[in-house]
Amino acid sequence: MLRLALPMLLVVSGVARAECRDDRLNLTGGFGEAHFTVRVADDPAERAQGLMHVESMATLEGMLFAYDEPQSVSFWMENTLIPLDMLFAGADGTILAIHENAVPMDRTPIPGGDGVQYVLEINGGLAETLGIEPGDVLQHPAIEAGEAGACS
Numbered sequence: 001m002l003r004l005a006l007p008m009l010l011v012v013s014g015v016a017r018a019e020c021r022d023d024r025l026n027l028t029g030g031f032g033e034a035h036f037t038v039r040v041a042d043d044p045a046e047r048a049q050g051l052m053h054v055e056s057m058a059t060l061e062g063m064l065f066a067y068d069e070p071q072s073v074s075f076w077m078e079n080t081l082i083p084l085d086m087l088f089a090g091a092d093g094t095i096l097a098i099h100e101n102a103v104p105m106d107r108t109p110i111p112g113g114d115g116v117q118y119v120l121e122i123n124g125g126l127a128e129t130l131g132i133e134p135g136d137v138l139q140h141p142a143i144e145a146g147e148a149g150a151c152s
Contacts, residue, residue: 020141021141022040022140022141022142023037023038023039024036024037024038024140025038025062025064025120025138025139025140026138026139026140027087027120027132027136027137027138027139028136028137028139029095029131029132029133029135029136029137030131030133030135030136031130031131031132031133031136034060034130034132035060036060036061036062036120036122037058037060037061037062038061038062038063038064038120038140039062039063039064040063040064040066040140040142041063041064041065041066042065042066042067042142047065047067050063050065050075050080050121051063051080051082051084051121052078052079052080053079053080053081054080054081054082055081055082056082057082057122057123059123059126060122061122061123062120062121062122062123063120063121064118064119064120064138064140064142065118065119065120065121066117066118066142066143067116067117067118069091069117070090070091070114070115070116070117071114071115071116071117072111072112072113072114072115072116073088073111073112073116073119074109074110074111074112075099075102075109075110075112075119076106076107076108076109076110077102077103077104077105077106077107077108077110078105078106078107079105080102080104080105081104081105082104082123082124083101083102083103083104083123083124083125084101084102084121084122084123084124085098085099085100085101085102085121085122085123085124085125085126085127085128085132086098086099086102086110086112086119086120086121087119087120087121087122087127087132087138088112088113088116088118088119089116089117089118089119089120089137089138089143090115090116090117090118091115091117091143092137092143093118093137093138093139093140093143094135094136094137094138095132095133095134095135095136095137095138096112096113096115096116096134097112097113097116097134098127098132098133098134099112100124100125100127100128101124101125102124118138118140118142118143120138
């Protein structure tokens, strides 16, 4: 049922793409375009809290972790109750790596690699369902470097 509903949730029109808001993230790639409602974690306290203790998220909802500069990042799932896909992106919003279906409550480190400035956490399995791959691009007002991830 989820696979049938998702194509209707994907928006490909230029009008939707032009909308640039702090609570909205556009993701574009070979699969097309998807729009997520996001909360932004851009300071140490918000990033430490992340999605811990969240019991559920709507299908196209997530959290964008924004760092001041590209760096090596690692996440874990302690106190996180739902499986997550983690999309690790560079300074221009280009996805560098994807970790799918992170296991709830697991303390095993999940490295994102070097040069990561943004991490988008979405519901587990959604990256595969939508066809999201490295090279696809996150667009959000917090992503200002280069034209790839700049919000139009």
